[in-house]
Amino acid sequence: DDGNPTSLDGCSNPCTVEAYWTCVGTPSSCTTPCGDGHVRGSEECDDSPPAENGDGCDSSCTIETGWLCVGTDPTVCSEECGDGLRVGVELTAGHCDDDNLANSDGCSSICEIEFGYACVGTPSVCDEACGDLNVVGAEVCDGVNLDGYTNCIDLGFVNAGTLACLPDCSDYDTSGCLPVCNNGIVEPGEACDDGGNASGDGCSSACALETGWTCSGNPSVCNAVCGDNIVIPSEEQCDGTNLNGVDCTDYDYFTTTGLACLGTCQGFNTSGCSASCGNIVEPGEGCDDGNTTAADGCSATCAIEANWNCTAPLGATSVCTCQNNDACPIGKRCLAGSCTGINGDNCSAPFGAVAVTNGHNNSYDNTHLATTITTYSYGSTIAVNGPDMFFSISVPNGSFLVVEVDPTFDASIALLNACPASETVAPIKFSDRNGDGEMEHLHHQSTANGTYYIVVQGMTALDEGTFNLRVYQGGLSGFNDGKNVVINEMMVNPTGADGYKEWVELYNFETQNYNLKNHKLDLNGTVYVVGEDTILRGSSYIVLGGSNESALNGGLDVVVWGWGAQDRIPDTAGYVALLQSDNDVCDQITYDATYPIQEGKSLSLDPDFKSKAGNNSATNFCAGNSDGTPPVMTPWFANDQCIP
Known part of the structure; x- marks a missing residue:
């Protein structure tokens, strides 16, 4: 009685000693003997007696490592193949355990050494038995056993040569095989063979694969590898990130960055290159003159500006030339393709009007100049909107200044004693008597030494163009009745109503x-005092008339002073006299019906009789024609010869 009702512990539930147990004492202590061939109690195994070690079930009835034991009456034990532990028969010759149950690795699935292998150690390490003439496992060959091969041709060589096995059986010894390079057949030891002996085509002269190439086939066909960042110049323009030294500047961009290689390695993608205005002409720019300044032909955004022409050589700088004055700012004019500042555009940089005895006579152009003066205050307020041009001249006290302008537009003349401080100016003298394309006159006697400024200006913004400027300057002499000044030509009977169209040439x-100011003109009994500076230069002509405005006097733009009255000279008979200020007569013509007076024609003195005595005879005069038929009417100029 072992003090419990459990069976299989030696003392059964009805308290009987179970088979193969021995029980003693109170309470009973039951044991089972090891080695009796019956597994009882805590025994893992119990094989046939005697109980001993080394047979799988040791002397304490415990299963030994490396064994498998089954059964209880008795236990039968066998070696566990594939666990890497060599026990029992596995320790005997021809046996092994390589820690797996695979075949063909030297140790079979039943732990027997396979043919051609040698195994040692625990777990077993098996190797082919190189030198036993048996080709097994990883052996390619073994000694003279070439595994069915007979010569080098079997390995792809062209020539038979001598084929052998390496001492470690790992491969064939091909030292006796001689590959033929450059025969177009890729043989062992050759990476390629393109049939040629040149290098640089992918397959070298030694049949080695060159860097950056791939070769295949017999004969080898070699192509550059696109995408390996190695450029083969004969095949590729670029490769990956290797641009072969090319950048955006090679495509006429200013900056280097942004260029990429095409996926074919046969060209470049320039979409990443970008133009920047202000350096050189780049793709997409109409021009680039190296700056971002506007109004020089090429704008700040590198577009050609209106009225300009610009060269656009990619990679170089544009040269821009103006095409007309509208390309230039006011005050500059397009000359030889450049906007050039014009002398006389402002009073601070005037032309020098050099006046000599026989006059200053030059052509000028006020086109595209600025308008400095907008209003003249001269008796009344006179608006001017055209471009003005300034001339300076030094005039001594008492000297005269005569300015004559022959314009292609409606011009005015102003005389200033200082540069204008504002747009409104009060001039010393001002003349705007005649119309578009007609001559203007300005006469002045200086009352002090000084520099004067002559301003020639268009009356409206459209009044610009060329003009001829004549300037005369010199000293003055006193005028009296002894001076040889003669009446040379007269308009006695103008066409139609006489009005202001009568005139007298001296x-x-x-x-x-001489300055005729304050001297007089007697027109058949009506005396008119010359009320303004009217300069009669030596050996010259001057015309006085009913009006010095061409719109009133029949279109005559040469009248310097007008007496301001109509119908003063009788058509058929009367007289005209030039008086000095004290009324002494300097010259007089008294005419009647015997004189060749015709409507619309001048009374013209024959130049052969041009004298105070000569102009007292009707026979010395003829009618001057206005239609160009000789003798021609010539106010301001020498008379035509009268035709008998």
């Missing part, structure tokens, strides 16, 4: 210059 035989 000629000065003297070399002295």
Whole structure:
């Protein structure tokens, strides 16, 4: 009685000693003997007696490592193949355990050494038995056993040669095989063979694969590898990130960055290159003159500006040339393709009007100049909107200044004693008597030494163009009745109503210059005082008339002073006299019906009789024609010869 009701512990539930147990004492202590061939109690195994070690079930009835034991009456034990532990028969010759149950690795699935292998150690390490002439496992060959091969041809060589096995059986010894390079057949030891002996085509002269190439086939066909960042110059323009030294500047961009290689390695993608205005002409720019300044032909955004022409050589700088004055800012003019500042555009940089005895006579152009003066205050307010051009001249006290302008537009002349401080100016003298394309006159006697400014200006913004400027300057002499000044030509009977169209031409035989101001003109009993500076230069002509405005006097733009009255000279008979200020007569013509007076024609003195005595005879006069038929009417100029 072991003090419990459990069976199989030696003392059964009805308290009987179970088979193969021995029980003693109170309470009973039951044991089972090891080695009796019956597994009882805590025994893992119990094989046939005697109980001993080394047979799978040791002397304490415990299963030994490396064994498998089954059964209880008795236990039968066998070696566990594939666990890497060599026990029992596995320790005997021809046996092994390589820790797996695979075949063909030297140790079979039943732990027997396979043919051609040698195994040692625990777990077993098996190797082919190189040198036993048996080709097994990883052996390619073994000694003279070439595993069915007979010569080098079997390995792909062209020539038979001598084929052998390496001492470690790992491969064939091909040292006796001689590959033929450059025969177009890829043989062992050759990476390629393109049939040629040149290098640089992918397959070298030694049949080695060159860097950056791939070769295949017999004969080898070699192509550059696109995408390996190695450029083969004969095959590729670029490769990956290797641009072969090319950048955006090679495509006429200013900056280097942004260029990429095409996926074919046969060209470049320039979409990443970008133009930047202000350096050189780049793709997409109409021009680039190296700056971002506007109004120089190429704008700040590198577009050609209106009225300009710009070269656009990619990779170089544009050269821009103006095409007309509209390309230039006011005050500059397009000359030889460049916007050039014009002398006389402002009073601070005037032309020098050099006046000499025989006058300053030059052509000028006020096109595209600025408008400095907009209003003249001269008796009344006179608006001017055209471009003005300034000329300077030094005039001594008492000297005269005569300015004559022959314009292609409606011009005015102003005389200033200082540069204008504002757009509104009060001039010393001002003349705007005649119309578009007609001559203007300005006469002045200086009352002090000084520099004067002559301003020639268009009356409206559209009044610009060329003009001829004549400037005369010199000293003055006193005028009296002894001076040889004669009445040379007259308009006695103008066409239609006389109105202001009557005029008188004087000629000065003297070399002295006279100011006719305050002297007089007697027109058949009505005396008119010349009320303004009216300079009669030596050896020159001057015309006085009913009006000095061409719109009133029949379109005559040469009248310097007008007496301001109509119908003063009788058509058929009367007289005209030039008086000095004290009323002494300098010259007089008294005419009647015997004189060749015709409507619309001048009474013209024959130049052969141009004298105070000569103009007292009707026979010395003829009618001057206005239609160009000789003798021609010539106010301001020498008379035509009268035709008998």
